[in-house]
Amino acid sequence: MYAGIDIGSRTICFAVVSGDQVIHSKITDTGFEPVKIARSLLKGNYEKIVATGYGRHAAVSDFAGKVITEIKAHALGAGFLFPGARTVLDIGGQDTKVILLNDGGSVTDFQMNDKCSAGTGKFLEIMSGALGYAHVSEFARIALNGGSGVKISSMCTVFAESEAVSLLHRGVKREDISLALHASVVDKAAGMLVRVGFRNPLVFTGGVANNPCVVKLLSERLGVEVLVPPQPQLVGALGAALSGRKET
Amino acid sequence: MADYRKMWRDMGLNMKNHDQLLEALPPTYHDAYLTQDNRPESMEYFDFVVNEIHGLRIQELQKHKASGGKVIGTFCVFVPEEIIRAAGGICIGLCSGIEIGTAEAEKVLPRNICPLIKSFMGFKLAKVCPYFESSDMVVGETTCDGKKKAFEILNDYVPVYVMETPHMKKERDCQLWREEVRDFARHIEEFTGIGISASSLAQSVRESNEKRRALKRLSELRKCDPAPVSGKDCLLIEQIAMYDDVVRFTAKVNELCDELEDRVNAGSGVFPAGTPRLLVTGTPMAIPNWKVPHIIETSGAVIVAEELCTGLRYFENEVDEKGTGVDALINNIAQRYLGTNCAVFTPNTGRMERLLQLVKEYRVDGVIHCALSFCDSYAVEANRVEKVLRQENIPLLKIETGYDQEDTGQLKTRIEAFVEMIKE
Numbered sequence: 001m002y003a004g005i006d007i008g009s010r011t012i013c014f015a016v017v018s019g020d021q022v023i024h025s026k027i028t029d030t031g032f033e034p035v036k037i038a039r040s041l042l043k044g045n046y047e048k049i050v051a052t053g054y055g056r057h058a059a060v061s062d063f064a065g066k067v068i069t070e071i072k073a074h075a076l077g078a079g080f081l082f083p084g085a086r087t088v089l090d091i092g093g094q095d096t097k098v099i100l101l102n103d104g105g106s107v108t109d110f111q112m113n114d115k116c117s118a119g120t121g122k123f124l125e126i127m128s129g130a131l132g133y134a135h136v137s138e139f140a141r142i143a144l145n146g147g148s149g150v151k152i153s154s155m156c157t158v159f160a161e162s163e164a165v166s167l168l169h170r171g172v173k174r175e176d177i178s179l180a181l182h183a184s185v186v187d188k189a190a191g192m193l194v195r196v197g198f199r200n201p202l203v204f205t206g207g208v209a210n211n212p213c214v215v216k217l218l219s220e221r222l223g224v225e226v227l228v229p230p231q232p233q234l235v236g237a238l239g240a241a242l243s244g245r246k247e248t
Numbered sequence: 249m250a251d252y253r254k255m256w257r258d259m260g261l262n263m264k265n266h267d268q269l270l271e272a273l274p275p276t277y278h279d280a281y282l283t284q285d286n287r288p289e290s291m292e293y294f295d296f297v298v299n300e301i302h303g304l305r306i307q308e309l310q311k312h313k314a315s316g317g318k319v320i321g322t323f324c325v326f327v328p329e330e331i332i333r334a335a336g337g338i339c340i341g342l343c344s345g346i347e348i349g350t351a352e353a354e355k356v357l358p359r360n361i362c363p364l365i366k367s368f369m370g371f372k373l374a375k376v377c378p379y380f381e382s383s384d385m386v387v388g389e390t391t392c393d394g395k396k397k398a399f400e401i402l403n404d405y406v407p408v409y410v411m412e413t414p415h416m417k418k419e420r421d422c423q424l425w426r427e428e429v430r431d432f433a434r435h436i437e438e439f440t441g442i443g444i445s446a447s448s449l450a451q452s453v454r455e456s457n458e459k460r461r462a463l464k465r466l467s468e469l470r471k472c473d474p475a476p477v478s479g480k481d482c483l484l485i486e487q488i489a490m491y492d493d494v495v496r497f498t499a500k501v502n503e504l505c506d507e508l509e510d511r512v513n514a515g516s517g518v519f520p521a522g523t524p525r526l527l528v529t530g531t532p533m534a535i536p537n538w539k540v541p542h543i544i545e546t547s548g549a550v551i552v553a554e555e556l557c558t559g560l561r562y563f564e565n566e567v568d569e570k571g572t573g574v575d576a577l578i579n580n581i582a583q584r585y586l587g588t589n590c591a592v593f594t595p596n597t598g599r600m601e602r603l604l605q606l607v608k609e610y611r612v613d614g615v616i617h618c619a620l621s622f623c624d625s626y627a628v629e630a631n632r633v634e635k636v637l638r639q640e641n642i643p644l645l646k647i648e649t650g651y652d653q654e655d656t657g658q659l660k661t662r663i664e665a666f667v668e669m670i671k672e
Contacts, residue, residue, distance in 0.1 A: 054657060071665035095658065106672045112662050 003046040004240025005064065006073065007034050007055025008233075010093030010121060011207065014041040015237035017245060025234050030055075035062050048244035052236050054094075068243050070236050071099055071110050077239030078203040079105035081229045087198040089189060089218075089226075090235070091208035093121045096189055098196045111196050118155040119188035121207045124214075127181045130161045131174055139178055140213040146179030155188065179213070186217040193222065203227045205235040252303045255310065259382065262375040269348055269376050270302070273536060280542040284478055286518050288511070290504035291481055297488050301535075302378050305491065309382040312338055318440045321383035321406075323368065324391055325557045325588060326413050328581045330567065331433045333452040333494070336442035340379050341490025342368060342386060345537025347651040349374030356401050362622045363650040364534060365398045372405050379491065380406070385439060387432075389413045391592040392625055409435055415592055422586060429582040433574075449577045453567045455494050462501035463489065463563035469508045470552045471610050473525070474517025476508040479551020480541045486558045487535035524549040524670045525611055529603060529633065530618040530647075531626045532557035537651060540618050540659065547664045548671075552610045555603055561588050591625035599629075600636045607642055614643040614670045616663070621650040643670055 001023070006013040012034060016024040024043075031037050034055045039062065042049065050066045051059035052073040060067045070090065078088040079101060088099040094117040100109040117123060128139035150172055154160040160181070167177050185208070193202075202224055208214055209232035219226045229235060257263060277298060297305070309319050320332050321342040329339040347363065349370025357369055371377040380386075388399035388410040399408045411428050414421035437443050463486065469476055485504075489497060511517065526549045528541065533556060544551055554560060565587045568580040589599035606612065617633055619626040630646050637644045645666040649655055 054661075069661050069665040069668060071661070072668045107665070107669045110662075110665060110669070112658060112665075 001044065001046050002241045002244040003042065003049045004073070004237040004242070004244065005038050005041065005049065005051050005053075005059060006070070006234075006236035006240060007038055007051065007053040007059055008070075008093050008236070009054055011233060012038050012041065012053075012055075013234050013237040014038075015234055015241045016044075016046070017238070017241045022238060022241075025231065025237070027231070027233060035059060039063050046244075050240040050244040052240040066244065068240055071097055071112070072107060072243065073236040073239035074205050075099050075101055075105065075107045075239065076242045077235035077237075078205055078229075080238065080242055081235065082201060082203050082227050085201050085203045085227070087193065087196075087200070087202045089193060089198075089202065089204045089209075090206040091120055091185075091189060091204075091214075092206040092233075092236075096120055096192060098189075098192045098198065100196060100198065109196060111192050113192075116156070118157055118160075119185045123157050123160070124181070124185060124208065124211065126157055126161060127164060127178075130164055131168070131178060131181075136211065140182070140211045142175045143178035143182045143213040144216065146175035146177070147173070148176075148179065148183075150176045150180040152177075152180045152184045155184070160184065182211070182213045183217055185214055186221055189214075189218060190221050198222075200224055201227055203229070205229065205232045207233040209233075250303060252306070255307065256302070256378060259306075259310070259378055260375060261378060261381060265349070265374045265376045266302075269346075272346065273301075276536060276538070280480060280538045281484065284480070284518065284545075286516075287481065288477055288504060288507050290500070290507045291477075293500045293503075294481070294485055294488055297492060298484070305493075306378040306382060308493065309338060309340070309379075313382065313384070318384045319382045320436070320439075321380060321386040323386070323395065324389045324413075325562050326389050326391060326585055326590070327387045327411060328429060328432070328585055329494075330449065330452040330456050330581055331429070331436055331444065331578075333455070334444045334449040335433075335436045335440045336448075337436065337440050340383065341534075342371075342377070342379055342383065343490070343532060343534035344368060344371055344377065345534035345651060348376060357398065360622055361398075362392075362394050362620050364532070364620060364623075365394050367534075367651065369398060369402065372402060385409060387411060391590055392623070394622070413590075413592060414586075415594060417586065417593060422582075425586050426579055426582040429578055429585070430575075433578055444574055446573050446577070449574055450569070453569055453577055453581065455498070457566045457569065459489065459494050459498045459501075460563040460566055462498045462505065465505045466501055466508070467553060467560065467563075469505060469512060472512045472517070473611065474515070474519055474521040474523065475525070475550045475552055476511040476517050477504075478518045478545055479526075479528070479554070480538060480545055482551075483533060483538065483541055483554060483558060484535075486554065486556075486562060487533070489562065490535075490558075519545075519550045524613045524667055525552045526550065527553045527555060527603075527606055527610060527612040527615045528559075528618055529555035529615060530630070531620040531623050533618075534558065539651075539653070539656065540616070540647060540649065540663075543656065543660050543663050544616065547660065547667050549614075549663075549667045552612060553606055555589075555599070555606060557588075557590070560602075560606070561590070591629045596629060596632070600632060603633065604636060604640060604642075607637075607640070612642070614645065614666060616666070617644060617646045619646075619648045621648055
């Protein structure tokens with residue numbers, strides 16, 4: 001049994017693999033004591049525990065045997081779920097990554113957003129709240145019915161929020177603004193994919209891949225099929241677990 | 249460290265701001281430097297120099313000034329230090345790599361500007377740099393538009409002399425540069441009141457060449473695997489080169505090299521053999537900017553060369569010592585300095601060619617291109633670097649970052665992922 005744990009900014013994901021099977025997985029909120037929460041997820045004896053995500057180094061000084069970056073973890077996980085995948089787009093809580101893979105599934109190039117969290121899960125979460133939705137899933141569902149023609153031009157989360165609010169005041173429909181906000185996330189991700197020179201098949205991972213509106217807009221925008229695994233936010237933890245298996 | 253407070257106060261430093269700066273320095277230095285494993289013992293001198301950065305060396309400068317000597321500050325490896333010393337001056341590099349006096353600097357500069365420019369303006373306006381306050385005059389150059397225009401502003405606070413560095417390398421540019429160097433020599437002579445003689449210039453040329461040779465010797469040793477010294481330590485030495493006494497510094501670098509030769513012969517190093525070897529290229533990393541090198545060397549890689557102004561560009565190529573008379577030597581000086589592969593030149597093919605050679609010579613596994621935020625010349629030229637490296641299948645990671653620490657988490661992830669990629 002090999003365990004992988006992905007300590008992200010918003011969630012902690014845990015996956016256990018045995019042979020070619022994922023035998024256990026769990027997703028929890030990161031909370032305020034990430035390492036403690038991460039440790040509480042461990043149950044049983046693992047041949048190796050591999051940590052990834054922002055809390056990876058804290059985990060390795062506490063309980064994990066090894067660290068890999070989220071980039072390698074998502075590459076391994078996506079390649080396992082979709083053999084032959086050539087590009088991985090991962091949009092998590094606070095960053096966006098585009099990873100290119102070769103035939104063998106190894107990373108050949110990658111891009112990552114710099115300091116700012118524009119266009120990530122956190123952005124959608126804040127916008128969802130600003131527009132009064134109870135949950136991001138509702139925000140996405142309503143956005144799917146929105147009409148086009150509205151554009152959010154600001155990439156900054158704070159400025160985009162005031163832009164959205166002033167559109168509301170001008171009487172623009174909430175679903176149209178919702179769609180525009182999703183489109184701005186897709187624009188940023190698509191820009192990064194084009195800059196790196198992405199190739200098919202394209203796998204979309206991370207929590208934002210759960211958002212059907214982002215997936216639909218991205219597929220339309222790029223004109224390609226976007227492959228989304230059933231639990232996209234688990235891919236990093238899965239990749240970490242697989243990397244333990246690979247080395248032993 | 250001895251008590252230098254009186255000296256600082258007499259120099260006109262803003263003591264409150266200066267205390268804050270000193271508090272900011274030691275923990276960074278401790279974390280980045282003193283926690284390294286198996287450091288060469290001869291690094292002790294350089295640690296001492298850093299500890300005394302605002303102490304002993306400043307005392308030396310003040311003593312020089314008290315006996316009528318001049319201290320001349322510079323911001324670029326294009327300014328010929330030989331000429332300053334031949335006219336009895338001391339040449340000090342003033343570039344700084346820490347965010348300081350930002351609010352003061354933003355009174356006179358736009359908010360979005362290269363951190364190096366903002367930093368030197370901040371240091372001057374907040375009166376926190378004893379090197380700046382020791383400088384009787386500073387020498388600027390036209391290697392980028394931001395600096396060029398900032399020097400006009402800086403001239404309100406300290407006399408600034410600007411050298412025109414050409415932007416191409418045609419014969420008429422070489423002619424211009426020779427004249428610039430000649431004018432500079434005349435200006436310095438007038439300023440210090442000491443004429444440059446053939447023998448004083450020959451001596452300063454020889455001493456600077458010896459410093460370059462010592463640094464070159466150090467860099468040659470880094471071609472070995474395992475690397476006998478860390479990239480961080482070498483960067484520190486290259487930063488100290490800009491303000492330490494030339495002859496003493498040269499001797500200390502050579503002492504370090506003696507120790508490193510023993511290490512190489514014994515097959516020992518600071519990282520295990522086979523550690524991924526990286527080359528760093530891009531904008532200068534002025535002291536105490538160790539951010540990216542520190543992340544690299546705590547992410548499982550070692551830096552084996554810096555194609556930077558605080559690196560190979562500073563000490564590669566010597567001034568031809570042959571030639572009699574001041575004019576001949578000045579021409580030799582001009583020629584050596586124009587060989588610098590700065591991104592101010594268009595095209596700058598020399599840099600691309602040199603990078604490919606360095607990758608081979610230093611057995612480099614990957615290159616990290618590091619540009620300071622808002623540095624157009626290097627950020628744009630990164631594309632040319634990418635093009636030649638791609639053709640040769642050499643992995644490249646491009647980074648744009650400033651002096652702040654807010655992006656260290658992301659940088660760490662990107663650099664670790666780059667190292668993972670190289671290892672595969």
